[in-house]
Amino acid sequence: MPKEIVDDEPSIVVPIQFLMEQQGYDVLVAENGEDALDAIYKYKPDLILLDIMLPRIDGYEVCEIVRLNPEYRDIKIIFLTAKGREVEIAKGLALGANAYITKPFSNTQLVAKVKELLDNTNEDSG
């Protein structure tokens, strides 16, 4: 059950990847929108940690495409981004993301959220 991290900044990717792996998750990393979509298509992750400010195809698009596809309806999306203005949060959530975490964030908070969302899935499917 892979989880995917999409962010173009290694300074975020490295610690989070490590963190998630410590929680026992399989982690995929994509550095831009297209790679992300490729990976989603290939591996169908349970959860995506999605940065917004990516080159070419940005996080909003990725989210939108994912949400448009009924096959990916169960994929959880958490926006993890420096775009912290209220209007941006509202916009992101309106796109159908499950959560929106602004940088800087606390690790515990992130992990808690991830767990929360994944537990729900488990409940649903279980």
Place this chain on the structure above:
Amino acid sequence: MVSQIVIAAGFVVWIKFQLTAAEVDFITGLLWAYIGPLLVIALLLLVVWVWSLESVFRNYIRPVPKITEKVNLINTSNPAYRLPAAGGAEIRQLCERINEVAQRYESLSQNLEERVQQARADSEQEKNTLAAIVTELTEGVLICNPGGRILLYNNRARALLTGSAANGEENRKSQPGGSDRYIGLGRSIFGIIDKNLLGHVLDQITDKLHRKDPEPVAYFVTPGADDRLLRVEAIPVLSAPGRQFSGLILILCDITRQLETDSDLNLALQAVTRGFRASLAGVRSAIETIIEYPDMELSQLEKLKAIIHRESLSMGELLESNLNFDGQIGVSQWPLATMSAQNLTDLLQARALEKFNVQIETADKDQTLWIKVDSYSLLLVLLFVVDKLKTLMGSAELTCRLTDLDWYVGLDLMWPGTPMKIETLREWEQTPMVSEREGWSLTLREILDHLGSDFGSYASQRQPGTSYLRFFLPVAEDIEPRQSRSLAILPESRPEFYDFDLFGHAGPTAELSEQLLTELTYTVFDMETTGLRPAEGDEIISIGGIRIVNCRLLRDERFEQLIDPLRSIPWESVQIHGIHSEMVSGQPTIDTVLPRFQQFAEDTILVAHNAAFDMRFLQLKEEKTGVRFTNPVLDTLLLSAIVHPAHEDHNLEAIAQRLGVRVLGRHTAMGDAVATGELFLKLLPLLAEKGIYRLQDALEASKQTYYARMKF
């Protein structure tokens, strides 16, 4: 007649010389024999002569002074009078002609009078309309003449500059230690705005005028009342011929809030920068140490890790606490107005139909969502998008819906089909929107940023197959009640906020005494006291004052204050003026009030009834309050004595009755002041009849009247 007698006498004498003695004797004897009948004939002739003389006199001479008098009558008091035809035929004719002339004169004056009335009524009407408009403007407007005398102002200007809605409020908060600011017609603007500052501004404007600058306007900032900061735009008024500087218009704007926001922003940025420097230093130092000394002691390592952790948290906190303006950073000087979202969609609907022939259906009309936006630029964006949608979708029909999103209102433009591609939205974001009206050009993105707004394209979850473009519009935090406006009913009496007649007035100069009484500014006042003996401990307990400018009693410019006398008020005086001790206890004392009154009466002539009494009180308070009144003083008691010397009673009621003035509020300071003011105005023309036109004349005449010899 006389010449005839002389000739006859000469003839007799000549004959006497011609005749012999005997002949002379003979004639003399004859004369004596017939002396009787001769005398009778002579007498008869005399009578006839006198009678004819008298007839001429009666018919031609005597009517003349009468005619003179009557013509005088027509000329001065009764133009309708006509001369009766009397006297000789020529006199009669003269009378008739005079009557004709009188008739013509009468009808001409009537005509003129009517025309003047009409013109005056029209002018009054226009002035009232102007007054109503100016009074209710949201900006403060003030006009002054080149000498700095205020000609016009409105409520807002008064509130901004003096902090009160009406002058003379009893519970006005006076500046601690400082003097109160007063704004009023004919007052000097330099009492409120620094003279040097205005001088500098005038220099700027004059300079711009010289250089033929198309916008000879200057801006400056000045403190207003209640710690406000005002931004003032100064516009010159140029009189038509020769473009002479004949006045200055000041438009006042309160920028306190703006500045607060700006300075808040600055402070926030400063705090964040400083904080970040500090924290970052800690983090960097710690991590560089860790890198350089991989084998350091564990406890040391723990310490450094703790530092890094702590400092990064602290940086996060700094961000949170300081820069939580969120949508407000970057919203610079864009004026946002609160409006109902429904209002906006209605506007959009109308404009879309008008401009692009696109029908927008609005769903759910009854919502009470309020947004804070600039409707003009937002509409530009929305209309642009509507047009694009029409082209792309090929349909001229859209649905518009409003959604409550807590801190935002979503304005959704819906259409059947798939959502827009984000690339398209990107393209749109970069398109410049041009405001022809205001001449700016900003990209769609910039406008949305300015408004604290954003937009995105979504597929509808609720109605599959439909997509929408959602605009996030910031909600208005509190629906600010629009600055409360009173209904602009055209008042019957012109609200006294302006007097353009003052345009030419430079103001009181050294030649005050030379000025016409009708041109001067007066402060009419009256005081109530604890008793009649100023030198024996009686105190002032109430002062009422009102201004007269240009022969008008300005009811809005008044001074009314109860004063705590710091002693008891005897029963007899309470009976007269009705002011009890409870009413005055807690009121400001004379040493606070007199300086304020002096400011109110600055540069004016003081007028009071039986002024000697009041001035004596004021004089005795000089030492205590440090306030010395150097204004010229006129006493309506003395003025009445000048005008009606035959009468004996010159108390307020008697004079009021004589001159037809109604006294309301007798024995209250304000009521008496107003009555005295009205009396004074009625006395002015009567004084003019007596040849008293200038201040000097009035002062002189006052000194000479009998009553002036009474002293307190």
